[in-house]
Amino acid sequence: MILVFCELKDGKIRKASLEALSEARKLSGEAPVAALFVGASCAGSSDAAAFGADAIIKVEGPALGAYSSDLFAAVIADAVKAKGATALLGAATPLGKDVLPRVAAKLDAGYAAEVTSLALVGGKLQAIRPVYAGKAFATVDFTSGIQVASTRPNVFSATECPKAGAVETLPVPAVDFKAIVKEILAKGGGKQDLTEADVIVAGGRGLKEGANFKLLEDLADAIGGVVGASRAAVDAGWGIPHSMQVGQTGKVVSPTLYIACGISGAIQHVAGMSGSKVIVAINKDPEAPIFKLANYGIVGDLFEVLPELTKAAKALSLAK
Amino acid sequence: MKILVALKQVPDTETKIKVAAGGTSLDPADVKWITSPYDEYALEEGLRLKEAKGAEVTTVSVGEEKAKDVLRNSLALGADNAVLLKSTETGDPLAVAKILAAYAEGKGFDLVLFGNKGFGSDNGAVGAMVAELLGISQANLVTKLEVSESTFRAEREGDGGTEVVEGTLPAVITAQRGLNEPRYASLKGIMAAKKKTIEEVDGAAVTAAMAVSALTLPPARPEGxxxxxxxxxxxxxxxxxxxxxxxxx
Structure with missing residues (x-):
């Protein structure tokens, strides 16, 4: 059996979790797939049935309202053992990346991070994952009895495949946890994390100053995207936080659409976004290396092009 | 306070990746080796705690002879001791975590600091695994750290915001860019480091849970x-x- 650790956000299963669940369904064939939910409330988890969960396992209680890595790891590892699962998948979200390696160590299982392709070979997982910040791909064969992998968001498709979704509840283990999230500061205003965004509008040094990021935000709002930045923009002291940085030393993203504005295309940036499905480059320098990657290039002044794009997008009402 | 900082030697981030004959690993020809960039924030944090609270900072690396370069560098920056855990099992995060945990077990470290991921392997897993193997708390991707006698408070990059994690020591902390600004080694430090000894210990014998069977380059993007x-x-x-x-x- 493959167990999929799923996350809920605002009462809905996260898209990245549905992608992992769908992939588990595809890998499993006729073998069972179970979706695991952990939290103060697991309301919304029943949707997992539509995406291929034979079983929906809920571990809920007030003790799980705030995230504790050691407590959540214990809950997930217990569920793997209780169900006799041989593989555990979860999305490579901030929480998934925090807890899954810990679960793997608990289960003496190998762990592959941010995989972009999965197969079952001889009953064990085989994963392909980006290494060197996407400059190469490694095929990883597991030898451990249990295998754990986190799936990179936006790579696998979330496909409906209705199954029974029989609900089970497991108890919250009595773990004396050692660390917990006490509060969340500077909430991102409900904005999606870059790593999960479908559309990213990113700006670089060509934006000239932080205030001009407003142009990117306007376009992002018009087409349903999230704003990112190059290292040059983050390092320029324009007040752009590192959490917005795309690149080798920032976030590695794989959106459907990446619009690079005033970004030259340094290796360090390209490493973080070359996995994007469609890349658009807007740059006044026709020789900028970013054009080598771009499916569509606009050689021009972004201060003219961006407002035109926003205006045209609004006219088409493209925001989802 | 006793602090352990785990360092990984990695190819320079500007390295043009070439696949070695055999098709499973990086061609090491012309590769310049450096300390994994995130590990520099971990070491800097350890050194700042040492200066502020009088801690003893030990650096450790799992690898072969050449990994001594990053350890030597850590001594030049101000680490008190450096230990090479000799092993060739560097491709599987769980194997590396077991070697590190076996070394750290029972030595009374209050903090075990890591970069949030090793450049290249990009797993971001060893820190959390060591925390689990040692049965201690963890906070990953930390951009601000405060420690008291027996507890810590860490700000980390969480889901769409900054999360504040509080927990007890000992703890594993993995560093994110923004935690601090790493220092450069002084000439005096570099000279002094040359005279210090890097302890060499055989890493614990472990069985890898996974292996890389192929390393390939991504397909070129079509002409736009x-x-x-x-x-x-x-x-x-x-x-x-x-x-x-x-x-x-």
Whole structure:
């Protein structure tokens, strides 16, 4: 059996979790797939049935309202053992990346991070994952009895495949946890994390100053995207936080659409976004290396092009 | 306070990746080796705690002879001791975590610091695994750290915001960019480090849970097209192509 650790956000299963669940369904064939939910409330988890969960396992209680890595790891590892699962998948979200390696160590299982392709070979997982910040791909064969992998968001498709979704509840283990999230500061205003965004509008040094990021935000709002930045923009002291940085030393993203504005295309940036499905480059320098990657290039002044794009997008009402 | 900082030797981040004969690993020819960039924040944090609270900082690396370069560098920056855990099992995060945990077990470290991931392998897993193997708390991707006698408070990059994690020591902390600004080694430090001894210990014998069976380069992206006309025309054309040809809007 493959167990999929799923996350809920605002009462809905996260898209990245549905992608992992769908992939588990595809890998499993006729073998069972179970979706695991952990939290103060697991309301919304029943949707997992539509995406291929034979079983929906809920571990809920007030003790799980705030995230504790050691407590959540214990809950997930217990569920793997209780169900006799041989593989555990979860999305490579901030929480998934925090807890899954810990679960793997608990289960003496190998762990592959941010995989972009999965197969079952001889009953064990085989994963392909980006290494060197996407400059190469490694095929990883597991030898451990249990295998754990986190799936990179936006790579696998979330496909409906209705199954029974029989609900089970497991108890919250009595773990004396050692660390917990006490509060969340500077909430991102409900904005999606870059790593999960479908559309990213990113700006670089060509934006000239932080205030001009407003142009990117306007376009992002018009087409349903999230704003990112190059290292040059983050390092320029324009007040752009590192959490917005795309690149080798920032976030590695794989959106459907990446619009690079005033970004030259340094290796360090390209490493973080070359996995994007469609890349658009807007740059006044026709020789900028970013054009080598771009499916569509606009050689021009972004201060003219961006407002035109926003205006045209609004006219088409493209925001989802 | 006793602090352990785990360092990984990695190819320089500007390295052009070439696959070695055999097709499973990086061709090491012409590769310049450096300390994994995130590990520099971990070491800096350890050194700052040492200066503020009088801690003893030990650096450790799992690897072969050449990994001594990063350890030597850590001594030049101010680490008190450096230990090479000799092993060739560096491809599987769980194996590395077991070697590190076996070394750290029982030595009374209050903090075990890591970079949030090793450049290249990009797993971001060893820190959390060591925390589990040692049965201690963890906070990953930390951008601000405060420690008291027996507890810590860490700000980390969480889901759409900054999370405050509080927990008890000992703890594993993995560093994110923004935690601090790493220092450069002074000439005096470099000279002094040359005289210090790097302890060499055989890493615990472990069995890898996974192995890389192929390393490949990503396919080249197809030739793109440049759009003509003035800004308004380019914008219209682009949106049309994104919607009707690429079908991404």
């Amino acid at each position: 097209r440049k759009l003509d006309g003035d800004a308004a025309t380019q914008a219209q054309t682009l949106l049309g192509l994104l919607r009707d040809e690429a079908k991404v809007l």
